[in-house]
Amino acid sequence: MTEGEVQGVRKRALSATKAEEIHAVELKVRKRQPDKPCHRPRDSLFSWNSGFDNFTGFVNWAFLLLSIGGLRLLLENFIKYGIRVDPIQWVYMLINEESSECPTLILLLYHVVPVVLCLIIEKALSVEIVPASIGMLAHIVNLVSVILVPMVLIHVKDGFSLIGASTITSVYSVLFLKIWSYIQVNMWCRTARQQNKGHLRRQSVSISNLQRAAVNPKKQDREKSSSEDNNGGLVQYPDNLNLKDLYYFMLAPTLCYELNFAKTERIRKRFLLRRTFEVLAGTQIILAVIQQWMIPSIKNSLVPFSNMDYTVATERLLKLAIPNHLAWLIMFYILFHSWLNLLGELLHFADRNFYADWWNSDNIDVFWRTWNLPVHRWALRHLYLPMVDMGYGKSSASILVFFFSAFFHEYMVSVPLRTYKIWAFMGMMGQIPLSFMSRFVEKRYGPRFGNIVVWASIIIGQPLCIMMYYHDYMVIHHGSTIAEYSQV
Amino acid sequence: MTEGEVQGVRKRALSATKAEEIHAVELKVRKRQPDKPCHRPRDSLFSWNSGFDNFTGFVNWAFLLLSIGGLRLLLENFIKYGIRVDPIQWVYMLINEESSECPTLILLLYHVVPVVLCLIIEKALSVEIVPASIGMLAHIVNLVSVILVPMVLIHVKDGFSLIGASTITSVYSVLFLKIWSYIQVNMWCRTARQQNKGHLRRQSVSISNLQRAAVNPKKQDREKSSSEDNNGGLVQYPDNLNLKDLYYFMLAPTLCYELNFAKTERIRKRFLLRRTFEVLAGTQIILAVIQQWMIPSIKNSLVPFSNMDYTVATERLLKLAIPNHLAWLIMFYILFHSWLNLLGELLHFADRNFYADWWNSDNIDVFWRTWNLPVHRWALRHLYLPMVDMGYGKSSASILVFFFSAFFHEYMVSVPLRTYKIWAFMGMMGQIPLSFMSRFVEKRYGPRFGNIVVWASIIIGQPLCIMMYYHDYMVIHHGSTIAEYSQV
Numbered sequence: 001m002t003e004g005e006v007q008g009v010r011k012r013a014l015s016a017t018k019a020e021e022i023h024a025v026e027l028k029v030r031k032r033q034p035d036k037p038c039h040r041p042r043d044s045l046f047s048w049n050s051g052f053d054n055f056t057g058f059v060n061w062a063f064l065l066l067s068i069g070g071l072r073l074l075l076e077n078f079i080k081y082g083i084r085v086d087p088i089q090w091v092y093m094l095i096n097e098e099s100s101e102c103p104t105l106i107l108l109l110y111h112v113v114p115v116v117l118c119l120i121i122e123k124a125l126s127v128e129i130v131p132a133s134i135g136m137l138a139h140i141v142n143l144v145s146v147i148l149v150p151m152v153l154i155h156v157k158d159g160f161s162l163i164g165a166s167t168i169t170s171v172y173s174v175l176f177l178k179i180w181s182y183i184q185v186n187m188w189c190r191t192a193r194q195q196n197k198g199h200l201r202r203q204s205v206s207i208s209n210l211q212r213a214a215v216n217p218k219k220q221d222r223e224k225s226s227s228e229d230n231n232g233g234l235v236q237y238p239d240n241l242n243l244k245d246l247y248y249f250m251l252a253p254t255l256c257y258e259l260n261f262a263k264t265e266r267i268r269k270r271f272l273l274r275r276t277f278e279v280l281a282g283t284q285i286i287l288a289v290i291q292q293w294m295i296p297s298i299k300n301s302l303v304p305f306s307n308m309d310y311t312v313a314t315e316r317l318l319k320l321a322i323p324n325h326l327a328w329l330i331m332f333y334i335l336f337h338s339w340l341n342l343l344g345e346l347l348h349f350a351d352r353n354f355y356a357d358w359w360n361s362d363n364i365d366v367f368w369r370t371w372n373l374p375v376h377r378w379a380l381r382h383l384y385l386p387m388v389d390m391g392y393g394k395s396s397a398s399i400l401v402f403f404f405s406a407f408f409h410e411y412m413v414s415v416p417l418r419t420y421k422i423w424a425f426m427g428m429m430g431q432i433p434l435s436f437m438s439r440f441v442e443k444r445y446g447p448r449f450g451n452i453v454v455w456a457s458i459i460i461g462q463p464l465c466i467m468m469y470y471h472d473y474m475v476i477h478h479g480s481t482i483a484e485y486s487q488v
Numbered sequence: 489m490t491e492g493e494v495q496g497v498r499k500r501a502l503s504a505t506k507a508e509e510i511h512a513v514e515l516k517v518r519k520r521q522p523d524k525p526c527h528r529p530r531d532s533l534f535s536w537n538s539g540f541d542n543f544t545g546f547v548n549w550a551f552l553l554l555s556i557g558g559l560r561l562l563l564e565n566f567i568k569y570g571i572r573v574d575p576i577q578w579v580y581m582l583i584n585e586e587s588s589e590c591p592t593l594i595l596l597l598y599h600v601v602p603v604v605l606c607l608i609i610e611k612a613l614s615v616e617i618v619p620a621s622i623g624m625l626a627h628i629v630n631l632v633s634v635i636l637v638p639m640v641l642i643h644v645k646d647g648f649s650l651i652g653a654s655t656i657t658s659v660y661s662v663l664f665l666k667i668w669s670y671i672q673v674n675m676w677c678r679t680a681r682q683q684n685k686g687h688l689r690r691q692s693v694s695i696s697n698l699q700r701a702a703v704n705p706k707k708q709d710r711e712k713s714s715s716e717d718n719n720g721g722l723v724q725y726p727d728n729l730n731l732k733d734l735y736y737f738m739l740a741p742t743l744c745y746e747l748n749f750a751k752t753e754r755i756r757k758r759f760l761l762r763r764t765f766e767v768l769a770g771t772q773i774i775l776a777v778i779q780q781w782m783i784p785s786i787k788n789s790l791v792p793f794s795n796m797d798y799t800v801a802t803e804r805l806l807k808l809a810i811p812n813h814l815a816w817l818i819m820f821y822i823l824f825h826s827w828l829n830l831l832g833e834l835l836h837f838a839d840r841n842f843y844a845d846w847w848n849s850d851n852i853d854v855f856w857r858t859w860n861l862p863v864h865r866w867a868l869r870h871l872y873l874p875m876v877d878m879g880y881g882k883s884s885a886s887i888l889v890f891f892f893s894a895f896f897h898e899y900m901v902s903v904p905l906r907t908y909k910i911w912a913f914m915g916m917m918g919q920i921p922l923s924f925m926s927r928f929v930e931k932r933y934g935p936r937f938g939n940i941v942v943w944a945s946i947i948i949g950q951p952l953c954i955m956m957y958y959h960d961y962m963v964i965h966h967g968s969t970i971a972e973y974s975q976v
Contacts, residue, residue, distance in 0.1 A: 033722065034680030035673045037746040038869055041838035045845060046825045057847035060939045062550040065810070068947060069557050072806035079800060185523045192522030234521065258525040312567060318560035322553070337534045350529035357533060359545035377526055451548045459556060 073322065081296055085288040090163070103157055104164030107150055111175055114146050118179050119246055122186050126238045132190075139183050146176045151415050165416035173408050177378050178250060181257040184382050189237035189259070234260045252349050253340035255378040262350035272345050278338035286327050286334070293323035298470050306471065313467075320463040328462060336372070362450035363438040364431055364457065379404070402432060413469065419476055423468040427461060561810065569784050573776040578651065591645055592652030595638055599663055602634050606667050607734055610674050614726045620678075627671050634664045639903050653904035661896050665866050666738060669745040672870055677725040677747070723747045740837050741828035743866040750838035760833050766826035774815050774822070781811035786958050794959065808951040816950060824860070850938035851926040852919055852945065867892070890920060901957065907964055911956040915949060 043050040121138045124130040130138075150172045154165045235245075240259045249257050301316035303309075332355075340354045356370035369376055379401045387397040406428030413424040434457055442450030531538040609626045612618040618626075638660045642653045723733070728747045737745050789804035791797075820843075828842045844858035857864055867889045875885040894916030901912040922945055930938030 033747060034677045034725070035746045035748075036676060036869065037748065038744050038865055039742060039746060039750050039839035041750045041752070042841040044825055044829055044840040044842055046821070047829070047840070052845070054845060054848060057845070057849070057939050057943070059547055059550070060936060061847065061943050062547070062554055064940055064943050064947065065813070066550055066554055066557070068806055068809060069554075072803060072810075075799060075803040075806065079803060188524060189522045237522070254527060256526050258523045258527060259521065260523075260525065262527050262529045264529070311563060315560060315563040315567060318556055318563065321556060322560075325553070333534070337532055341532055341535070351527035352532040352535070353530040354532055357540070357542060357545070359549065360542060361545070381524065381526055448548060451545050452552055455545070455549050455552050459552065 070322075077293055077296075081292065084292045084296075086291065087284060087287065089291070090287055103153070103159045104161070104168060107153060107168050108171065110149070111171065114142050114175065114179065115246065115250060116243075117142050118182065119241065119243060122183070122241050125190065126186070126241055143176060143179060143183075146172055146179065147411070151411070154415055155418060160416075162416055166412070169412045169415045173412055174255070175250075177255045177375070177382075178257070181255055181378060181382055182246065182249065184386075185257045185259070186237075186241070193237055248347065251343065252347055253343040253354065253374065254349070254351070255374045256381055263348045264345075264350045265348075267345055267348070272342065275338045275342040275345065279334055279342060282330055282334035282338060286330050289323050289327045289330070294320065294327065297323065298466065301467050302471060302474055306475075317460070317463055317467060320467065321459050324463045324466065325459045328458070332371070340374075360451065361454050362447040363442045364435040364454055365439070367454045367458075368431065375405070399432070402428065413465075417469055417473050419469060419473045421469065421472045423465045423472075427465045430461075558810075565781055565784075569780065572780045572784075574779065575772060575775065577779070578775055591641070591647045592649070592656060595641060595656050596659065598637070599659065602630050602663065602667065603734065603738060604731075605630050606670065607729065607731060610671070610729050613678065614674070614729055631664060631667060631671075634660055634667065635899070639899070642903055643906060648904075650904055654900070657900045657903050661900055662743070663738075665743045665863070665870075666745070669743055669866060669870055670734065670737065672874075673745045673747070674725075674729070681725055736835065739831065740835055741831040741842065741862070742837070742839070743862045744869055751836045752833075752838045753836075755833055755836070760830065763826045763830040763833065767822055767830060770818055770822035770826060774818050777811050777815045777818070782808065782815065785811065786954065789955050790959060790962055794963075805948070805951055805955060808955065809947050812951045812954065813947045816946070820859075828862075848939065849942050850935040851930045852923040852942055853927070855942050855946075856919065863893070887920070890916065901953075905957060905961050907957060907961045909957065909960045911953045911960075915953045918949075 045052040118139065121130075121135050121142070125132065125135040150168050154160050154168065160168075237259070248261075252261065254261075297316060297320040301313065301320065304312035304316055336354045341352055343349070344352055354373050356373060358367050358371035361367040361370055383401055383404060384397045387400060388394060392400075406425045409428050410422060410425040414420050434453075438450050438453040438457075441453050533540040606627065609618070609623050609630070613620065613623040638656045642648050642656065648656075725747070736749075740749065742749075785804065785808040789801065789808065792800035792804055824842045829840055831837070832840055842861050844861060846855050846859035849855040849858055871892060872885045872889055875888060876882060880888075894913045897916045898910065898913040902908050922941075926938050926941040926945075929941050
């Protein structure tokens with residue numbers, strides 16, 4: 001081969017279409033050279049032209065760096081504050097050493113009163129010895145008392161600890177939602193009973209035949225089993241009005257009453273043990289994170305927040321964000337997975353759908369629909385759909401659900417703190433503009449960035465509210481309660 | 489439908505095989521009830537039975553938490569130390585205010601001497617006025633001087649700054665590898681010329697015909713172009729021995745010499761501008777990270793390391809790990825992507841394969857083969873393969889490559905610091921057991937955990953070495969140089 005030929009090959013490389021073919025030929029020529037060539041035209045991987053996009057190793061990198069950063073913060077914290085974990089302190093907090101009257105325990109036991117009252121009113125309504133309007137009025141008074149009694153008592157009496165008061169407001173919020181559901185479901189049943197009276201006899205034969213054909217195609221099976229047992233089928237309306245059924249619902253891991261809950265066949269002992277261990281260990285971990293990590297951060301944030309020192313306040317906020325988020329994640333797992341599954345297993349309750357995959361949610365709306373399914377299901381079944389059925393628009397029904405949710409967030413925070421600021425309420429109402437923003441980000445920049453907005457609002461929003469409350473709490477109760485609080 | 493029928497349906501649910509079908513039927517029955525049932529048997533997503541495994545949202549979570557943690561550290565750092573970034577300080581460091589002799593600049597210019605010497609020896613060898621053995625001896629003396637001259641000068645003279653001395657050792661290490669490659673390639677060419685003498689004339693016609701058929705099937709094209717230009721083809725052996733060719737290689741972004749490098753057609757101006765901007769901005773960022781973040785951490789680590797206070801020393805180590813790793817990542821990008829691509833673009837150098845996807849590497853071996861391709865290619869072509877050709881085993885060749893690499897790491901760290909400890913050497917030699925460990929982890933726990941071991945060794949290994957050196961440096965040079973160093 002002459003030099004002219006090679007030059008010809010090289011010249012042709014100018015036409016980009018034949019470039020690949022030429023390179024291969026050129027390489028062949030150069031490979032014959034005695035200098036063992038090892039270079040050929042290539043782009044760097046970070047250049048767009050390379051088309052390379054496998055950066056999965058950076059996912060491991062991120063999780064590793066996160067662990068290292070976490071370990072470092074843990075060490076720094078122990079060096080700075082020593083060991084502050086003290087499980088016995090929490091026991092003191094709960095049994096409330098200041099007062100010998102145990103108001104927390106008494107208020108917890110008081111829950112029997114509205115529950116039994118509700119059952120009595122329902123009984124009276126079912127046998128129609130009380131007019132529907134009077135019964136409903138009694139129910140409303142009873143429901144309002146469920147919210148007001150703890151609120152007033154905690155505000156008036158001084159003996160409640162922060163933990164005790166928080167427990168009470170949470171329990172009474174759940175109680176309120178459960179009783180609401182119980183009342184509404186029984187009302188639906190009464191309405192159905194009213195409508196079916198008269199129609200029932202006429203159509204029963206034909207409907208029964210249709211159902212028979214649809215439900216149970218194998219006649220032998222059906223006839224064999226129907227001859228065995230007659231009193232264990234689906235419970236029908238007035239039969240459900242008894243204390244055992246009501247208390248099953250009160251303990252069951254759901255806020256939505258129904259007459260015949262889906263049941264499991266047996267209790268899995270190993271599953272039960274694991275969930276019990278998780279609840280016990282996880283609670284200790286959360287308490288330790290709060291004592292060791294969050295309380296020092298919150299205390300240190302007081303002065304910068306008062307002085308409006310933005311740089312230091314932001315640093316404190318971000319410092320609090322990490323342990324708060326950690327505690328929230330563990331709390332989520334313990335409450336929604338371990339605790340509700342534990343209850344469900346004990347009560348043979350089969351529907352364990354307590355949360356969906358909120359961690360993948362691409363906007364705030366999806367997050368609120370997926371992270372707390374018992375409340376979401378309640379809000380849908382007992383607030384949103386009834387409102388839509390009553391003719392309200394979907395958006396006004398949504399906003400009412402948000403208002404309702406915001407009220408309970410505020411209730412569960414302000415009442416125990418006895419600091420009637422609206423930070424939690426504002427935080428919840430702030431979800432409405434945030435929802436618009438996250439959906440905009442999702443559409444404009446793709447689902448990944450929508451998901452990042454959701455996570456950012458969870459990680460930053462909560463500690464911001466906590467600091468606001470702590471600041472106001474200290475400003476309001478400064479003189480009288482600072483001594484009590486510094487025990488925490 | 490009677491209660492007995494429904495009970496029959498429920499009883500059949502006991503047989504697990506028909507469970508799904510039964511649930512559907514049961515749901516149909518229950519859906520007709522007036523209590524609007526909303527529960528059905530389901531497992532929680534975190535239960536193994538659910539089969540759910542989509543946790544991609546946590547990847548975004550990890551990156552977000554990392555950013556928040558980084559932002560917090562940045563704020564904390566500014567609050568604690570104020571702004572320590574001062575680009576002018578680095579200029580002082582380089583021009584070395586202490587000495588008016590500018591030893592760094594003089595040593596940098598001195599590189600011309602070994603380069604020109606090398607060319608003269610090669611010229612003499614190519615025209616065979618010097619025996620091969622004498623020529624090679626001269627080459628070896630020249631190569632050893634490339635390593636020794638800066639080492640001795642930096643040790644003896646006091647005028648070098650840390651930055652200046654580091655630049656010199658890096659430049660002379662590269663020079664050493666390039667000259668080695670130049671000598672070896674020219675030796676291969678001479679050997680080939682020797683072998684071909686005599687054979688050449690006999691076979692040239694037939695080979696030329698074969699090549700013509702293989703390389704250039706379109707005769708018209710070839711004939712047209714071959715008539716245009718005759719002196720621009722592949723450069724053959726003795727023609728390459730000139731200063732222009734040698735300096736092209738000295739500047740080119742590769743350590744492996746060849747007579748005919750693959751070239752690009754044109755300089756992409758926008759690409760060039762972007763790479764230039766990255767080099768300028770990135771350098772400033774690295775210097776800022778070092779001044780603002782690393783130096784305070786390193787200084788604070790001195791006392792705990794001396795006192796063998798393990799908890800505090802570990803905390804310091806992890807605190808240093810984050811900015812050090814950040815600086816290393818930026819350094820990698822700037823050096824291997826921006827700087828080498830900038831050089832390549834200016835010199836029409838077409839092979840931009842400076843790094844492979846080391847971030848995905850599943851064990852230490854893959855990491856060392858992929859993160860620094862110029863050195864890897866040099867080691868393979870000029871050390872490993874020649875040794876294997878000489879009959880050595882593959883593992884002894886590998887270990888020699890490691891020794892060689894370890895020596896240069898030590899050289900580039902110890903000489904500028906004038907602290908002849910073997911931490912860098914040990915760090916490199918420690919890669920051999922680490923390699924066994926990471927391959928074990930990869931096989932035992934899967935590639936993901938192998939990748940995590942690689943990342944961990946990068947993130948933790950480097951700051952550990954830095955602290956060791958800093959500690960020894962302070963202990964050795966304490967009295968005389970602490971004032972100088974505290975300026976850094």
